[in-house]
Amino acid sequence: MIKTALTTEIPIRPDRRPATLLDQARWLVETHPDATTIVFVSREGERLITYRAFFHEAARYAYALESAGVRPGDLVVLVLQHSEELLYGFWGAMLLGAVPSIFPFLSDKLDPERYFESVRSLIALSEVKAVITYPDLEPTLRPHLENIPTLGAILNVEHLAPGGDVAAYLARNPAQADDTAFLQHSSGSTGLQKGVMLSHRAVINQVASYSAAIRLSPDDVIASWLPLYHDMGLIAGFMMPVLQKIPLVLMSPFHWVRDPKILLHAITRHRATLCWLPNFAYNFLATRIRDDALQGVDLRSWRAAINCSEPVYAESHRTFAERFVAYGFRPEALTTCYAMAENTFAVTQGGIDAPLTLDVVDRRILMEERRAVPATGDAPAVTMVSCGRPILNCEVRVVDDQRRDLPERHVGEIALRSDSMLTGYYHRPDATAEVMADGWYFTGDMGYLAGGELYITGRKKDLIIVGGKNIYPQDIENLLNDIPGVHPGRTTAFGVPNPQLGTEDIAIIAEVDTEDPEQRAAINREIRARVAQSTEATARYVHLVGPRWLIKTSSGKVARRANREKFLKEVLGQNGGD
């Protein structure tokens, strides 16, 4: 192991890749035990965690899991809030060579019965060996998990068996480079519906290539409030900084969403240089903090604000820069990234070495001919923000629906091939075969290439992205069919851009017979309640219409896109389009 010249370079680089995440953990504990890996920010203040303390705690989880019968390769599910326990449990499983996966935590919005049932079915189907949760959730969770023969143990973070020697675990080396390190969730799916299997090799390769793309250096400090069940939070906001010995200032998403200023104060205090944000967060930060709460904020250290995981709006960048230039924010720090769990994280990155490229294209040609032609004269135009170039060892193609290459500036499906791709979807060879062929992963996202840079025009099959959260319209529509008064199969859901918030709103149209205002109000309420309880997102527009309002296809299905156009035009008075 190389131990010299590391003061000026980050440890994982294209020319220096440890074989596994555990090799890197051992190096960190042996050579930098007293370095701070994480500063955990909560309402009570800040807690500094050194590498020694971090892996010592992780070893307690490893020991508890091992005592409960968990072996290398077993699947471990974490049903924990954004907390230190979640971080330790995740690494504790990996120390054993087991495979951790983070399950979204029960929030007060979700319907508990539905939530526990989904936990049960996923745990049974995926042959999960152990579940780690909190004392207050355990009594409720336990009865739902009875009679699952494959489930060995439900561990409670407050009653872990004492023991666990970190050095002994790190000396064991239970994993090989091609073993699965952990599972991430594919967009729009929760839990293990589509668990993305990532090998140690893939994760290390991603960290090496992406660190190079963002010019990561030992002087960097990363600040993050992102949830860890999402690739942006798990990789950029946890794994990469821990592995690269970059201090991570970590906040909880539940805390941040109620008090957004904490991010900017944390960046100020710790001179943070990097922060990843979904697009809506730019609008949220710019409009939901009062001037008096920004006293003392100094953003001069922030070298890259990386917009990722939602469609990027040029307007959101403008709004953000206008508000925060007075606090030292540099507009050239606005950068973009296109990423997905299936590539571990990043596919492209823009705006690091040169300002972001904006492509002003003719709106009509883009919509109707699916070509991105630079706008001329007075023709209505749309400003596309580049997502940059592919990172090292990652190739990007744009293909038609026969998977044939398209020329530059033609909109098609984005396909990629890299050394940080998924091994497959866990227990889902069918789903894997659908999206992978000849070493290429077909993303389902739409976009075009111009001058070597990638522009995203649309996400996977009508996917709605609300505040960074991915929701499939089919999942919403399926919830509504048995609501009394709603015509089964006569509903549709889609996303409507909300430029003010920098994200999409969920809109739902349902055909109903009744004209009675009270009955309609009851249906309206029921639709909203079901959407919130199962997706944790809010339906902004619930539009009840009479029979035969919805446009159908020749085969009798509700035509989602056509109805979206109709809604935008007739109800919101817009001209349609994206």
Next chain:
Amino acid sequence: MKDKLRTYITTELIKDPTYPLTDDEVIMGTLIDSFSLVQVAMFIEDTFGAHFDDSELTVENMGTLNKMVANIQAKLQS
């Protein structure tokens, strides 16, 4: 106070001024999402002069119109 809040929530957040929002209806979660909490708190502060800390923005405190009004009044009296 209650009607001002009702109008704000139905027009600005639910985007449906005709929505028959009742006094005891659970607003948080079903009608508005967590991203809107700060917005509601800012509206309350601007309109009624009552300040809520982030830790007070909970379903127990702000879940329904009745709860919001009771908590705003308690703030203003203290």
